Amino acid sequence: MKKRVVITGLGIWSCIGTNIEEVTHSLYNGKSGIGIDPLRTEYGYRSPLTGIVPRPELKGILDRRLRIGMAEEGEYAYMATVEALKNAEIDLEYLEKNEMGIFYGNDSSAKPVIEAHEVMRIKKDTSLLGSGAIFQSMNSTVTMNLSTIFKLKGVNMTISAACASGSHAIGLGYLFIQNGMQDLVLCGGAQETNLYSMASFDALSAFSMRIDEPDKSSRPFDAHRDGLVPSGGAASLILEEYEHAKKRGAPILAEIIGYGVSSNGANISQPSDAGSIIAIERAMKDANISSKDIHYINAHATSTPQGDAYEAIAIDKLFGNSKTPISSTKSMTGHECWMAGASEILYAILMMQNSFIAPNINFETPDEYSAKLNIVAKREDKNIEIFLSNSFGFGGTNSVLIMKKI
Amino acid sequence: MTKEEIKKIVDNFLVEELEIEEKKIVDEALLKDDLGIDSLDFVDVVVIVERYFGFKIKPEEMTNVATLIQFYEYIESKQNAS
Numbered sequence: 001m002k003k004r005v006v007i008t009g010l011g012i013w014s015c016i017g018t019n020i021e022e023v024t025h026s027l028y029n030g031k032s033g034i035g036i037d038p039l040r041t042e043y044g045y046r047s048p049l050t051g052i053v054p055r056p057e058l059k060g061i062l063d064r065r066l067r068i069g070m071a072e073e074g075e076y077a078y079m080a081t082v083e084a085l086k087n088a089e090i091d092l093e094y095l096e097k098n099e100m101g102i103f104y105g106n107d108s109s110a111k112p113v114i115e116a117h118e119v120m121r122i123k124k125d126t127s128l129l130g131s132g133a134i135f136q137s138m139n140s141t142v143t144m145n146l147s148t149i150f151k152l153k154g155v156n157m158t159i160s161a162a163c164a165s166g167s168h169a170i171g172l173g174y175l176f177i178q179n180g181m182q183d184l185v186l187c188g189g190a191q192e193t194n195l196y197s198m199a200s201f202d203a204l205s206a207f208s209m210r211i212d213e214p215d216k217s218s219r220p221f222d223a224h225r226d227g228l229v230p231s232g233g234a235a236s237l238i239l240e241e242y243e244h245a246k247k248r249g250a251p252i253l254a255e256i257i258g259y260g261v262s263s264n265g266a267n268i269s270q271p272s273d274a275g276s277i278i279a280i281e282r283a284m285k286d287a288n289i290s291s292k293d294i295h296y297i298n299a300h301a302t303s304t305p306q307g308d309a310y311e312a313i314a315i316d317k318l319f320g321n322s323k324t325p326i327s328s329t330k331s332m333t334g335h336e337c338w339m340a341g342a343s344e345i346l347y348a349i350l351m352m353q354n355s356f357i358a359p360n361i362n363f364e365t366p367d368e369y370s371a372k373l374n375i376v377a378k379r380e381d382k383n384i385e386i387f388l389s390n391s392f393g394f395g396g397t398n399s400v401l402i403m404k405k406i
Numbered sequence: 407m408t409k410e411e412i413k414k415i416v417d418n419f420l421v422e423e424l425e426i427e428e429k430k431i432v433d434e435a436l437l438k439d440d441l442g443i444d445s446l447d448f449v450d451v452v453v454i455v456e457r458y459f460g461f462k463i464k465p466e467e468m469t470n471v472a473t474l475i476q477f478y479e480y481i482e483s484k485q486n487a488s
Contacts, residue, residue: 064425065446128456131449 005177006406008250009088009238010346011080015051015231016333019083024350027358030379032215032332034229040202043195047207049217051231051334053193066149069135071109073190073338074145076234081146081186084236089250090184092151101154101182103172104142105165105189107338110196112136142190142234154182160338162393163300165189166235167341171259171399173239183244189342191232198230204269206304218335219362220301220328221308221370228302231334235343254349255406257386258287264396271307271392276314279398283388287402292322293386294402296357298348300390301328302335311390312369323374325382327360341391345401352384352405407459412481416474419454433475441474459485 010020015033017023026033033051040048056079058067070078085091090100116133120126135144140158147156155176159169166189173185191197201207208227210217219225245252260283264275284290297315301308308328315326329347330336336343351358356379363370363377384405391399420426426441437443443451452463461484471480 064423068450125462127449127462128453130453131446 002178003180004242005174005256006240006242006245007237007253007256007349008240008245009084009090010253010349011083011085011087011236012233012343012346013053013056013076013079014233014235014333014336014343015053018054018079020087020350023347024354026332027329027347027350028354028356028379030332030359030361032218032361033231034214034217034334036211036214037195039195043199045199045202046205047202047209047211049208049211049214049229050193051229051233051336053231053233062149068132069141070145071112071136071141071192072194073106073109073192073232073234074142076232077104077142077146077188077190077236078149080188080234080236081150084186084238085150087251088238090238095151099154099182099184100152101173101176101185102143102147102152102156103159103169103185103187104146105159105161105169105338105342106139106142107160107162107165108192108197109137109139109141111192111194114196146186152186154185161397161399162395163335163337164341164391164393164397164399165338166343167345167389167391167399167401168261170237170239170256170342170345170401171261174256174259177239177241183241185239186236187239187342188234188236189339190234191337191339193232201230208303216362218303218331220299220303220331220360221312221366221373221375222363223365223367225303225305225308228304228330229334231336232339233336233343234339235346237342237346252406254352255404256401257404258283258289258402260284260286260400262398264398266396268395271310272396273310273313273317275396275398276311276390276392277317279400280314280318280388280390283400283402289386289402291319291324294319294324294388295384296348296351296387297324297326298344298387298389299326299328300392302330309367309369311392312373316369316372320372325357325374325376325380327358327376329358331361331363341399344389344391345403348387348389349403352387352403355383356381357384407485409478409482412485413478415458416478416481419458423454424450431474433473435474436472437474437477455481
């Protein structure tokens with residue numbers, strides 16, 4: 001028999017707050033975390049808009065050897081994980097004696113790669129790169145660092161699946177616990193926000209140019225949207241087998257009841273309503289529920305004209321009759337990319353815990369697709385028993401998770 | 407660069423960059439056993455020495471360098487050679 005999987009800890013480091021309390025406040029009040037980075041224009045970006053994420057100061061908290069292999073996204077993930085473990089009532093002594101695994105979403109570590117290249121270009125000598133460059137440069141930088149710092153002894157790997165990375169990481173943690181392979185898994189997603197990380201994405205002209213109004217630049221589903229705003233940080237969630245959590249006396253925040261996946265098998269950058277529908281239907285089948293049982297949908301909607309339209313078509317097909325409330329928290333956070341699938345689960349759990357639906361800010365004028373949906377433009381104080389969260393990524397990777405109040 | 411100036415720079419980066427406790431930094435301290443400079447740290451020492459003194463440590467020249475005072479002397483000899 002499959003085991004039940006619950007969430008017992010949450011931690012966040014983002015542009016709308018660097019702890020659960022701040023983030024809850026921002027979500028409740030529809031506060032944007034987006035601003036301007038003038039260095040991006042100087043560097044050659046088309047758009048200087050970005051989520052403004054503070055850099056944690058870890059000197060004095062972690063010793064040099066534990067810090068030196070950590071890239072920026074690893075630092076974000078460390079801070080989020082410290083909070084998640086604390087909330088789950090798990091300390092280092094517990095982790096020394098008990099097994100915890102890790103699945104974390106991450107799909108780039110650009111800065112250390114580019115900085116190493118700069119050294120090579122000038123010095124032409126690998127021995128001047130230092131000892132940390134290799135551990136910072138690899139996609140698995142987050143999991144290799146967190147597993148070392150927190151003494152994790154279970155499954156240990158990074159999930160790279162573009163903007164669905166964080167969601168798949170939670171989905172895989174769910175499957176491992178459900179099948180009895182792990183009792184505790186740290187899951188999440190991390191996203192670097194440095195200048196180097198998003199230049200090639202800016203090259204696609206995919207970013208908003210609403211530079212005069214940063215807090216209005218990310219406007220998923222709105223007819224006047226003109227592109228996404230890159231953002232980042234990290235979100236950590238502690239997944240735990242239900243009986244294990246009860247035995248430990250852990251705070252149980254939500255239950256994962258469904259995970260659905262699919263791949264579009266089509267265009268590398270264009271989303272697909274058909275692929276999205278398959279993943280949503282599979283998640284609902286896994287959860288053994290129908291569309292009318294879902295009280296809230298946290299949409300993937302990034303504020304690009306095409307992506308939002310395809311998602312709106314998919315949601316309308318499956319939820320048109322039940323008029324399920326929908327919002328995209330990317331309207332406040334921007335697109336947290338590799339982190340988004342994890343952070344958006346965390347945001348929606350906070351809504352579920354505090355009985356409100358965070359607004360899809362800047363949704364002022366519907367287009368022909370979003371007009372058919374029940375998009376929550378102003379915060380609604382409302383009970384949520386079950387929510388669904390969509391995550392779609394480049395290459396057509398789709399991940400859908402369903403969570404239940406417990 | 408004088409012996410004293412070399413010592414000052416080395417002691418400073420051992421404390422500030424390698425985060426070694428100041429009280430451990432004495433002439434006779436063994437780099438590996440007393441100061442805890444392992445093989446990965448040594449990769450960073452090469453980078454730091456290049457930055458401050460402008461030459462690259464060759465591992466084969468370090469075979470007889472075990473203590474901190476020997477390390478100062480090694481840097482001094484490289485400085486004099488250049």
